Structures are given as C-alpha cells and as structure tokens.
Amino acid sequence: MAASEIGTAHIANGSVCEDSCWALVEPLSTGQSFLSMFVSDGAGSAAKGGEGAELAIEAAAEFLTGKLRQGEFGFSDSLATELVMAVRDRIYAKAAADGLKARDFACTFLGVLSSPSGTLVFQIGDGGVVLDVGAGLEVAVTPMSGEYANMTHFVTDEDAIGVLATKVYPDPALRAAVFSDGLQRLALNMATNTPHDPFFTPFFNGLARATSEQEQQLQPLLVKFLGSAAVNERTDDDKTLALAVRPT
Template structure:
C-alpha cells in the first residue's frame, strides 16, 4: 500500500523573550492535525489562540479554546458530512465561549480573565473555511498562489485587538470560504506577524514561507519526525527573537500528492 494522499502538518508554540524574562508562561496554544471523514476523505484542522497579556488566565483561555475547537471537529469528523461554511465558524466560536464561560464561573472569575484571540482553518477536498477573531493570521494557497485570508484585527487603540471572549464575538467573527482544499497553509499568532507579513500592504512575505513549505514537501518519512523539533529551534532562534519578544506560534500544512 502506498502512502495515502493527505496533508503533512507541523505546529509549535514557543515562549517570547519578554515572558521568559518575567517568568510568565507561554500564552500561545496551537493545533494542527489531519483526521479522516467517514467517506475516507482527509480533514485538515489548524487552530491558533493567543492569550491576552492583560488577562490573568489568558494562556489557559487559549488552551481551552484550542481543546474545544479540536474536540468539536473530531466529533464532526466521526459523525459524517458537514458543511465548511459560516455556520461551522459560528458553532466553533460559540462552543469555545460556552467552555470558557463555564470555567470562569467555576473559578468565580469573569470571561475576560480568559481573553484570547482565536483563528483557524478547516479544509477538505470539498473546500476550505478560515475563521478569525483578533490578530495573528492565516496565509494559504488554494491554487492561485499565497494570499492573506483575513486581515488581522486591530482594536480601537494601538496594540489592542478583539478576543473570542468579547460579548460581540459572533458579530466581529471574520470568515472566508474557498471552493477548493488548501495546497499550502500557515497559521500564526501576532508574535510572527512582522516576520511573515508585509504589514503596509497586508500581503504574505513569500520568502519567509518558502523554506518551510519546501521542507514539508521534500522531507522523508524519517525526517518528518524531526519537523517539530526544527520548528521549535527556529521559533527560539536569535534572528526571530531579535524581531519579536512576544510568544510565537507557527503551524503549517502542505498537501502531499
């Protein structure tokens, strides 16, 4: 039997130097996985969450958001067919909010104490859904070259953004659908934005992404086991830390023919 046609994925989160210096744990969290639908088709799910620095449990909020989204998509994959549409995006956000609100209530805290951004990609051969609340970004290629799926959200003031815990989260939720599967996709938190995007034009900085996609496409089965280690090494490298002191998350997927 040959290797099945699917995506090769890798994702990692690394603490920023400012958090390391202050003894604050990493407040980013991510997920990148391929499941199989009942019809045998692969389903790619990628999620990134970044806990708000102003929230006392922002990192825990990010972890809850990722776990909730991953569990919901695993359930949907097991149940059978579903649409990659606006309703799925809303379902994901509502499920995350229910989970975080329940945790906040149990701890006698407020939802904003768990504030975090959230973005994700769900893709199958039937199409692709991108959803986002807050900053960070998704860059993808469905056959027409790399593009920024959704412009990172900024708030009313500098260094402010929106969070999945905001009361109007469903209203500010941005989503975009594509009729095709993703061939290449990267999702990342705002700690990577200035390296990965041309912020003046809100376009992907292609030289940043090209080496990652090349490695994903050409790695042998033995080398695939090293991908996470290599990504962590990159995120913790001096050239990256010289450009950003924030927590950093990067997740990649490459369609393997």
C-alpha cells in the same frame, strides 16, 4: 506541524508561554483527508490568558471530533459560528466554575479547516492565516486590531460573534499557515497585508520534501527556529506557527 515558543519578554518577567496551537490531518470515512489547524494567543492583560488559549484549542478540537463523527458537513459561516460558540461556552463555563470573569481568560482564536470539498478560514483577533488554494499565497483575513494601538479582539468579548471574520473557498488548501501576532512582522508585509513569501517558502518546501522519517524531526526544528536569535531580534512576544502542505 505546529509549535509555540515563549517570547523573550515573558522570559524576562518570569511568565510562561500563553500561546496554544493544534494541527492535525485525519482520514474521513470516504478515505479523503481532513485538515484542522487552530491557533490561540492568550491576552497579556488577562490573568488567565494562557489558560484561556489552551481551553480554546481543547474546545475546538472536541467540537470538530463531534462533527466528524456525525458525518459529512459543509464549510460555511454557520460552521465557524458553531465552532466559536463551542469555544466560548467552554471558557465561560470555566470562568463561572472558578468565580472569575470570562475576560480573565481572554484570547484570540483563528484557524483553518480544509478537505477536498473546500476550505474554511475563521479569525477573531490578530495573528494571521496564509494559504494557497491554487492561485498562490494570500492572506485570507485581514488581521484584526482594536480601537487603540496594541489592542485586538478576543473570543471572550461580548461582540465576538459580530467581529468573527470568515472566508470560504470551494477548493482544498494546497499550503496553509496559521500564526499568532508574534510572527506578523516576519510573516506579512504589514503595509500591503500580503504574505512575505521568503518567510514561508522554506517551511512549505521542507514539509513537501520530507520523508516519513524526516517528518519526526520537523517539529523540533520548528521549535528551534521560533526560539532562535534571528526571530527574537524581531519580536519579544510569544510566537506560534502551524503549517500544512497537501501532497501532490
């Protein structure tokens, strides 16, 4: 399941939620399951940041559909680079068509691909990926910050491929979470860059125990949580959370 919810700061200034997300499990031709999760956070300083985030998710989903249609492929740094290039091409094309700069669509981009043959994590910008591949929850990639406070890297940056961080695991993800920077202070111990387990445990347990009927209720509950006073007291930013549990 996955959801994005507007932050109180955006409500106050009359803007919209500029986060976008994707989470899907689909069957492979082998009968095995393939998990894809993407999160993108539009830059508040960019005129079209929210649109850039939507374009990033759309481009990533289309790229993956094409890859899966071609058949088997390996998880690698080169696959992450291909994915990011597809996202960049979509955003740059839109910017050119609208007579704007790619920077006007600046957004972060991060996510997870996982199947029984392994797991790939990729990230440009802040936000985080927490997952368990058999040894407990871990932060796959250190969230990126820029040269100054409240700055980060974006998929639209000229050096985006150079700053792209990836991590490949030989095993499938048993539990995975991808989130935008609006949830970092709730989801991570920022001093040690480790997952705050009490934040994730209720979500993972709920997913693992849900019946097929209850699964339909989980996404609205996630939206309610993201917009709750308990969350808004800790962050005024847009917040996105995508979650998955592999059945045992």
